[in-house]
Amino acid sequence: MTPTPTDLKKTLVARGFEVYRTLGDQVVLADRVRDNLIMDSGVAAKPGEVLAVRFVVRAQASDFPSAKAEDLFARARACAAEAETRGYAEIGKAEVPVRDPGDASSTLDTWYEVSFERSVADEDELEHELRYALALEKTASHDLAR
Numbered sequence: 001m002t003p004t005p006t007d008l009k010k011t012l013v014a015r016g017f018e019v020y021r022t023l024g025d026q027v028v029l030a031d032r033v034r035d036n037l038i039m040d041s042g043v044a045a046k047p048g049e050v051l052a053v054r055f056v057v058r059a060q061a062s063d064f065p066s067a068k069a070e071d072l073f074a075r076a077r078a079c080a081a082e083a084e085t086r087g088y089a090e091i092g093k094a095e096v097p098v099r100d101p102g103d104a105s106s107t108l109d110t111w112y113e114v115s116f117e118r119s120v121a122d123e124d125e126l127e128h129e130l131r132y133a134l135a136l137e138k139t140a141s142h143d144l145a146r
Contacts, residue, residue, distance in 0.1 A: 002047065002048060002049050003047045003051075004047060005022045005024075005025065005026070005027055005047055006022070007047070008027050008045055008047040008051075009022055009027045011123060012027060012029070012045060012130075015123075015127050017029055017127075017130065018030040018032060018038065020038060020039070020040050020041065021040075023044070025046055025047065025048065026044035026045070026046050026054065027044060027045045027046075027047070028040055028041070028043070028044045029041045029043045029044065029045070029130065029134065031134070041134055042055055042056040042057070042058075042138045043055045043130060043133040043134050045126060045130060046117070050119045050120075051119065051120045051121075051122070051123070051125075051126050052117050052118060052119045052120065053088075053117065053118050053120060053126065053129040053130055053133055054091070054115060054116065054117040055080075055083075055088075055115070055116055055117075055133040055136065055138065056113050056114070056115050056116075056138065057076045057077070057079035057080050057113070057114050057116070057136070057138045057139070057140070058076050058079075058096075058111045058112060058113045058114070058138065058139055058140065059072040059073070059075040059076040059111070059112045059139070059140035060109055060110075060111055060112075060139065060140075061109055061110040061111075061112065062109045063140070063141070063142070064140075064142075069095065069112060072112035072140075073093055073112050073114055075112075075140035076093075076112055076113065076114045076140050077090070077114050078140060079136065079137055079138055079139070079140055080114065080116050080136070082136075083116055083118075083132075083133070083136060084116070086118065086129075086132070087118045087119075088116040088117065088118040089116060089117060089118070090114060090115070090116055091115050091116065091117045092114070092115045093112070093113065093114045093115070094112075094113050094115075095110055095111075095112055095113075096110065096111040096112075096113055097109075097110050098110065098111060
């Protein structure tokens with residue numbers, strides 16, 4: 001039987017994960033920054049006929065002020081180099097403007113995000129790969145290769 005997002009959410013909570021939100025066909029995991037603050041971890045489980053793990057890596061334009069868009073995407077991809085050897089494949093990329101919360105017409109930064117996904121055989125492998133993806137560095141830094 002194919003699990004629904006609600007079923008998958010219950011399974012993940014039972015296995016010790018903290019869920020940030022359910023977004024369409026994804027159960028997005030939380031990253032607990034402090035006891036009273038959780039954030040989107042950039043890692044999600046996808047239910048369906050084939051379970052999958054998805055994660056997003058990014059480079060922030062403000063961290064590399066003279067870089068062009070393709071260089072920023074390459075820097076983001078460098079975060080996932082090891083994951084690609086584990087079977088993760090790029091499934092998309094996006095330029096995401098970070099708006100000023102006090103003035104929606106003003107952009108504070110732009111994130112260059114690349115999404116990766118890998119199918120898993122069962123819930124045990126799903127748990128293992130989610131823990132792996134949560135541990136990945138998901139933001140490009142100056143010391144990552146281009």
